Amino acid sequence: MRLDLIYIEGEHDEVPGIVRELALDEKDAKRRTEHLLNTGSHVYRQEMSVELKDAFSYLEVEAAQCVWEHICEITVCAEEPDPIWREYREAHGSVQLRHESIAIGQWALKVYDLLPEWYRETGAYDWEIIPAIVSVFTPGEDFPEPEAATRILLNAEDAKQHYLRDANFHLKNKYSIDFLEGGGLSEEEFFTHWFDPDVDPEEQAKRFAEKYDLEET
Numbered sequence: 001m002r003l004d005l006i007y008i009e010g011e012h013d014e015v016p017g018i019v020r021e022l023a024l025d026e027k028d029a030k031r032r033t034e035h036l037l038n039t040g041s042h043v044y045r046q047e048m049s050v051e052l053k054d055a056f057s058y059l060e061v062e063a064a065q066c067v068w069e070h071i072c073e074i075t076v077c078a079e080e081p082d083p084i085w086r087e088y089r090e091a092h093g094s095v096q097l098r099h100e101s102i103a104i105g106q107w108a109l110k111v112y113d114l115l116p117e118w119y120r121e122t123g124a125y126d127w128e129i130i131p132a133i134v135s136v137f138t139p140g141e142d143f144p145e146p147e148a149a150t151r152i153l154l155n156a157e158d159a160k161q162h163y164l165r166d167a168n169f170h171l172k173n174k175y176s177i178d179f180l181e182g183g184g185l186s187e188e189e190f191f192t193h194w195f196d197p198d199v200d201p202e203e204q205a206k207r208f209a210e211k212y213d214l215e216e217t
Helices: 026-038 059-075 083-092 093-115 125-134 146-154 157-176 186-192 199-213
Strands: 002-011 017-023 041-052
Touching: 002 026, 017 026, 059 083, 059 093, 059 125, 083 093, 083 157, 093 125, 093 146, 125 146, 157 186, 157 199
Parallel strands: none
Antiparallel strands: 002 017, 002 041
16 A cells, blocks of 8 residues: 655754654645745655555455355355355365455445445345345456446345335325335336336335325325
8 A cells, every 4th residue: 555645844044953744635735834934944845655554444344354254154154055155265265265355345345335325224234235245246256346236236136125115115104005005006017117226215205106196194
């Protein structure tokens, strides 16, 4: 990891000593430079780069832990272990797979960032959402593009059923009908005409009500 910094050095003709500072960005450097100039110092600036050892954010550590716990669940704890993950673990070892959990977690976070709020609310982050994301990835292969993985998750049958239940809840809560009972739609018709993962289920219920001039009850 490379960190770009700005080195600032100030020296005064009448005051002994040299002031040395590091600024994180141009705004910070300008502030520090102006302060030194106001004191009558001669100022020297130089951009510099520092190589840092890999560091992980809290979210990356949390995601990696969730991934590792899920892998252990489906390869060791489950009554019927996942054959693909189990074979990969036996072939490469637990130590390597645990290390790979870091990269898998980082990828999972990219996918998670693209998921709409309604999908994130379908289950617990650690036991349901992260495992669902990991299920799109095959160990030993390249990571799918986050956008492609997101579309797979949003169009999965369990996600579509959750969307329908959520939309029905909001429609029934305000208008005493849902899309199927009272709305006159079959599930197939709902998913064809009203399922849009980019639109929140509550907003979709509102649009349905507006289209058919439904009155709140």
